[in-house]
Amino acid sequence: MGVGAACVALAALAALAALGRAGRADAGALGDLAVFVPEVLPALPGAALDVSFGDLAVDFGTDVSPTDAQRAPALAWDAQDAALYTVAITNPDIPTIEQHIYGELVHWLVGNVAGNDVSAGDPVWEYLSPGPPKETGTHRYVVLVLKQPGRLTFDGEPRNNATTLDDRFHFSLQKFAEKHGLELPPVAGNFFQSTWDPTVDKLAQVRTFKGQVVATLKP
Numbered sequence: 001m002g003v004g005a006a007c008v009a010l011a012a013l014a015a016l017a018a019l020g021r022a023g024r025a026d027a028g029a030l031g032d033l034a035v036f037v038p039e040v041l042p043a044l045p046g047a048a049l050d051v052s053f054g055d056l057a058v059d060f061g062t063d064v065s066p067t068d069a070q071r072a073p074a075l076a077w078d079a080q081d082a083a084l085y086t087v088a089i090t091n092p093d094i095p096t097i098e099q100h101i102y103g104e105l106v107h108w109l110v111g112n113v114a115g116n117d118v119s120a121g122d123p124v125w126e127y128l129s130p131g132p133p134k135e136t137g138t139h140r141y142v143v144l145v146l147k148q149p150g151r152l153t154f155d156g157e158p159r160n161n162a163t164t165l166d167d168r169f170h171f172s173l174q175k176f177a178e179k180h181g182l183e184l185p186p187v188a189g190n191f192f193q194s195t196w197d198p199t200v201d202k203l204a205q206v207r208t209f210k211g212q213v214v215a216t217l218k219p
Contacts, residue, residue, distance in 0.1 A: 025050050025059050025190050032060040033142070033189055040092050040104065040142055040173055045189035050076040051143050058143070058192045064130070066199040069192075072108060072127040076116050077145050077188040084148040085113045086182055087121065090173055091130070093139040106171040107141065111152055111180075124154050126162040130194040131203045137195065144173065144189045146182040154180065165209040 025048035033044055051058035051073045058064065058073070075087060090104040107128045113121035132139040158167040177184050204215035 025057070029060040030189075033191060036092065036140075036142055036191070039100075040090065041144075041185055041189070042174060043185040045144065045186040047078065047188045049143055049145055049188035049190040050074075051190045051192065058190055060190060061140075062192050063138075064141075064192045064194050065197050066130050066132070066194055066203070067197055069194060070129045070199065072118075072129075073143070075118055075143070075145070079115045080147075083114075084111075084151060085187070086111045086146045086148055086152075086177075086180075087113055087118055087144070088146070088173055088176075089127075089141055089143050090171060091139050091141050094169065095133070096136050097138060097140065103170040103172060105165075106168050106173075109176075111148065111154055113145075122152075122154065123159070124157050125160055125168065128162055128165070128168065128207075129203065131200045131207070132194055132196050133200065134196045138193050139195070140191055140193050142173075142189065142191045144186040146177055146184070146186045149181045149183075152180055163207050165207060165214065 030044060030048050033041065037043060048060075053064055053068050053071070053073050056062070056064060056068055079085065087108070087110045088106065089108040090106050092104045093100050094102040094105050106125050107130070109125040110118050110121040110123050130139065130141060160167055174184065176182070201215070205213065207214040209217065
């Protein structure tokens with residue numbers, strides 16, 4: 001191979017590598033998760049977690065509207081062969097980022113995930129899309145992957161569906177991890193932000209809390 005051909009080949013390889021990195025979370029921004037230490041995390045995750053809602057990639061604080069986040073995000077991380085993981089999304093800003101007095105609200109928790117195939121995991125809490133109430137400002141949503149010691153049954157957990165807020169408040173990811181023997185700090189993490197839009201009011205019409213439709217509850 002001549003020098004010119006070699007240069008062309010190297011350029012092609014570099015272009016392919018760049019394509020492979022497109023849409024991936026910036027590992028250099030991992031320190032942005034420090035704002036959640038020690039309240040949500042005991043320490044920073046080991047790596048950046050790739051999170052995307054359709055074509056919208058999340059990169060440590062990306063704004064994602066409730067409309068765009070109605071379906072669970074796609075996740076990717078460097079999973080070990082034969083390892084099992086728990087995936088979680090929690091919102092620590094209940095009721096607001098300034099007065100987060102109700103602990104974390106768990107939005108999604110799936111256990112026994114092999115590789116990156118979250119869809120084949122064991123749903124403990126089904127995905128509850130973001131629904132930040134009007135006039136409560138921006139809410140942050142932490143997305144984490146924790147390694148399990150083996151296959152788990154998650155005994156005693158409520159296993160709530162996607163339309164109820166019951167048993168989702170006053171959650172603590174760290175306590176959950178300690179209860180089930182999950183490794184801390186998480187192996188990968190990321191976070192996004194969301195603010196009220198009209199979709200939230202529509203969600204309130206179909207969601208319940210302690211048997212009452214959320215839209216009928218007084219603030």
